Amino acid sequence: MSSSKQASRELVKPASAEEAAGALQAAAAEGHSVRVIGAATKRGWGHVVPKADVELSTAGLDAIVEHNVGDLTAVLQAGVPLALAQETFGAAGQMLSVDPPLGAGAAATIGGTVATADSGPLRHRFHALRDLVIGVTVALPDGSVARAGGKVIKNVAGYDLAKLMTGAFGTLGVICQVSVRLHPRPADMATVHAPGSDPGVLAAAAAALAYRPLEPLALDIDYQRGNGAVLARFGGVTAVAQAGGAVAILREAGLPDAAIVEDDESLWQRQRKGQRAADGGAVIRVAGTPRRLGAVLQAAEALGARAVARGGIGTAWIKLPAAGSAEHIAAIEELRVRVAPSPATVLDAPDAVREALDPWGALAPATVALMRRVKERFDPAATCNRGLFVDGI
Amino acid sequence: MQAAMTDLIAELRAACGERHVLTEHDDLRTYESDGLLQYVAMPRVVVLPGSADAVARAVRACHRAGVPWVARGAGSGLSGGALPVEDGVVIALTRMRRILEVDLVDGRVVCEPGVTNLAISQAVGPSHFYPPDPSSQVVCSIGGNVAENSGGAHCFKYGFTTNYVIALEVVLPDGELVTLGGEELDLPGYDLLGAFVGSEGTLGVATKITVRVVPTPESVRTLVAFFDSTGRAGEAVSAIVSAGMVPGAIEMMDQLSIGASEQMAHAGWPLDAGAALLVELDGSEAECDAQLADLRRICDEAGAHDVREAGDDAERAIFWKMRKAAFPAMGRVSPHYYVQDSVIPRTRLTEVLERIDELAREYGLRVGNVFHAGDGNLHPLVCYDGNAPGEAERAEELAGEIVLACVELGGSITGEHGIGVDKKRYMPAMFGEDDLAAFQKLRCAFDPDGLANPGKVMPTPRLCGEVPGPYREHPLEKAGLAERM
Numbered sequence: 001m002s003s004s005k006q007a008s009r010e011l012v013k014p015a016s017a018e019e020a021a022g023a024l025q026a027a028a029a030e031g032h033s034v035r036v037i038g039a040a041t042k043r044g045w046g047h048v049v050p051k052a053d054v055e056l057s058t059a060g061l062d063a064i065v066e067h068n069v070g071d072l073t074a075v076l077q078a079g080v081p082l083a084l085a086q087e088t089f090g091a092a093g094q095m096l097s098v099d100p101p102l103g104a105g106a107a108a109t110i111g112g113t114v115a116t117a118d119s120g121p122l123r124h125r126f127h128a129l130r131d132l133v134i135g136v137t138v139a140l141p142d143g144s145v146a147r148a149g150g151k152v153i154k155n156v157a158g159y160d161l162a163k164l165m166t167g168a169f170g171t172l173g174v175i176c177q178v179s180v181r182l183h184p185r186p187a188d189m190a191t192v193h194a195p196g197s198d199p200g201v202l203a204a205a206a207a208a209l210a211y212r213p214l215e216p217l218a219l220d221i222d223y224q225r226g227n228g229a230v231l232a233r234f235g236g237v238t239a240v241a242q243a244g245g246a247v248a249i250l251r252e253a254g255l256p257d258a259a260i261v262e263d264d265e266s267l268w269q270r271q272r273k274g275q276r277a278a279d280g281g282a283v284i285r286v287a288g289t290p291r292r293l294g295a296v297l298q299a300a301e302a303l304g305a306r307a308v309a310r311g312g313i314g315t316a317w318i319k320l321p322a323a324g325s326a327e328h329i330a331a332i333e334e335l336r337v338r339v340a341p342s343p344a345t346v347l348d349a350p351d352a353v354r355e356a357l358d359p360w361g362a363l364a365p366a367t368v369a370l371m372r373r374v375k376e377r378f379d380p381a382a383t384c385n386r387g388l389f390v391d392g393i
Numbered sequence: 394m395q396a397a398m399t400d401l402i403a404e405l406r407a408a409c410g411e412r413h414v415l416t417e418h419d420d421l422r423t424y425e426s427d428g429l430l431q432y433v434a435m436p437r438v439v440v441l442p443g444s445a446d447a448v449a450r451a452v453r454a455c456h457r458a459g460v461p462w463v464a465r466g467a468g469s470g471l472s473g474g475a476l477p478v479e480d481g482v483v484i485a486l487t488r489m490r491r492i493l494e495v496d497l498v499d500g501r502v503v504c505e506p507g508v509t510n511l512a513i514s515q516a517v518g519p520s521h522f523y524p525p526d527p528s529s530q531v532v533c534s535i536g537g538n539v540a541e542n543s544g545g546a547h548c549f550k551y552g553f554t555t556n557y558v559i560a561l562e563v564v565l566p567d568g569e570l571v572t573l574g575g576e577e578l579d580l581p582g583y584d585l586l587g588a589f590v591g592s593e594g595t596l597g598v599a600t601k602i603t604v605r606v607v608p609t610p611e612s613v614r615t616l617v618a619f620f621d622s623t624g625r626a627g628e629a630v631s632a633i634v635s636a637g638m639v640p641g642a643i644e645m646m647d648q649l650s651i652g653a654s655e656q657m658a659h660a661g662w663p664l665d666a667g668a669a670l671l672v673e674l675d676g677s678e679a680e681c682d683a684q685l686a687d688l689r690r691i692c693d694e695a696g697a698h699d700v701r702e703a704g705d706d707a708e709r710a711i712f713w714k715m716r717k718a719a720f721p722a723m724g725r726v727s728p729h730y731y732v733q734d735s736v737i738p739r740t741r742l743t744e745v746l747e748r749i750d751e752l753a754r755e756y757g758l759r760v761g762n763v764f765h766a767g768d769g770n771l772h773p774l775v776c777y778d779g780n781a782p783g784e785a786e787r788a789e790e791l792a793g794e795i796v797l798a799c800v801e802l803g804g805s806i807t808g809e810h811g812i813g814v815d816k817k818r819y820m821p822a823m824f825g826e827d828d829l830a831a832f833q834k835l836r837c838a839f840d841p842d843g844l845a846n847p848g849k850v851m852p853t854p855r856l857c858g859e860v861p862g863p864y865r866e867h868p869l870e871k872a873g874l875a876e877r878m
Contacts, residue, residue, distance in 0.1 A: 154805075154808040155807070313578055370838070371585065
């Protein structure tokens, strides 16, 4: 993981959304840029940008405001570490159904996770984080604090700004608080591990499983240089029985060694870990479709990279082996050609790599123009995370 | 003005074809309301374009002429979202009803906006289905579902329209065609797709829609339990949720609605029951079987005096007919009724029902209660006699009191019907000035001229104004020769 080149000049740590909005407004008035930071575990994502004038930390917004056990909802301030929130929910037999890698010291905050729309294996069953965030409080550069959504899981009142803020990388304002929908933790879990060496067979087997009405919690592929596996995790009081059904399907799909693993957490830890690179490494997220996954795995093979993929979704994380910047740049360019038209977003990579190529890749001009119009309305002076996002937004 | 309108109509005819531009009063009357008949407005023109290109040309023509327009699907909406602007243009998408692509490997369907909700499930069945299932699914269009972010009975487990739409081709209010989202998930950039779904036709009009479909569950088990009171049934719901179950649907009906529905669906449900709880488990056979036993036990413990399981698909269909007939059936026990849609945190169910009872007594009107109990989405049916002087107004006032009570309990003014014109007056109860101003920023980014479905959603009309002078980097700064201090 890389970090920005130099420290910012001023650090602010607001204790409320109003304070955050005040800091943004003051910076906007001066034409200053503000870098928003949670636990800084994904600080190296996006464009490499000049040092910001102000660094705004959400560390002071660290309250679990509500955990409504009976309603399966919670209200969290942005700086709450996701792991801590999960611990709280877990004590009541519940979970927030998002499980991205949590970065160094498992420090990732809910705010940073929402801002980057990060995800993990549970995305298969529970959709993306955008689908679990039911309300948002955001500090805007005009000094206002805006709320959208609410804290009920069904609600169509007003515009869905929570979705707009999710994945916006803090470029429209500072997410100060979110309301989220929770799910019951499955009573039991079990995983089918089905090893195989052919990328095409692995992708097709995962698709065959996704086609059937089995409702796995997660459906992943792990692949590196001829060694791979389909992993399907089931939950509920009959998790093992459900996994048994999947074993038969995966065997039929050409993975004869499919077997049930009951003590399965380490398998999934490994999948999550595959989504991040250590210092100097590089990870590229390819947004594809289940149909195109075989080709994405083959592209990883050609580059000697490891691939972690969501079999029923089509998204894959390609981790390049350690190498110099020039090799990384060449590999990423080759990957983009091989997986086209699937967008390939560079996540972790050394600054030199992200400076040499656009980490976001090219987006359709008409769509980018509309994104710029949104940016101009919310953040006309480009105060928030200036230059970090797609097309240099 | 008149001449400008004549020019616009000529342009619309060129865009959509002579036959598909309606200007005669008798033809226009069909479009003067949507499913909420209280509101009526007469458009000057209705166009029925047959392609995205025709929609784009029509919208561009309106943009040039500065004439507001309203997109309309099947017209079954219940918040007046498709109410025309007086003397404006209505763009009806009913001719665009082709399913363009079905891909069950990727689990996607691409279709035009006029396709009905049910037609999507029919196109991918029996192996797959499209989960959001509004009660009007036989007639309502997917384009309208996108505009309203429609829900249905199965959203407690499966989610809403917004969770299933992955790509939209949209004509923006200036007539430009853009794609939001894509056939891939997890795309970089702002989630404009998420902002568009549920925006009630105020950000543009969708001309092509890609949705995800999912495998049909292996097993479905439907049961109904009868309780003395809605309070008791509510306790059962809490116990079900606390036990970690996520049923496909949890629906509740009170005595008044059971009685009304029984006249239409003839399910043989006890008319003296205070509440019926309809619970549907779906998923793997093993999991359903295991949960069914727990579910029966929970209902018994909560005081159910009778629990019936649907023995076959036919019986299951009758159970659901009881639930889905509740709105129309109310017409048999009351000359008129007003359908309300609001949400509470589910644990506040008993409180809100008591409050509704109190209000009903206070207003001297009957209120039937039907709701999606899993997600706390209430549909109180306020009964009245429109011929009795002042009663319609009292009913509307009572319905409003119920909405405000829900907001006080931490809920929402609408769970699935939308704001439209009907609920916009309640927006300030839920959102402050800064919140509304942020909504307006989004709206202005898409529609700076305010031509797409104006007068909807926001409580008071607003103009967009210029973008406040964007920060521009000075050339010297860019060259690294100067810095702002």
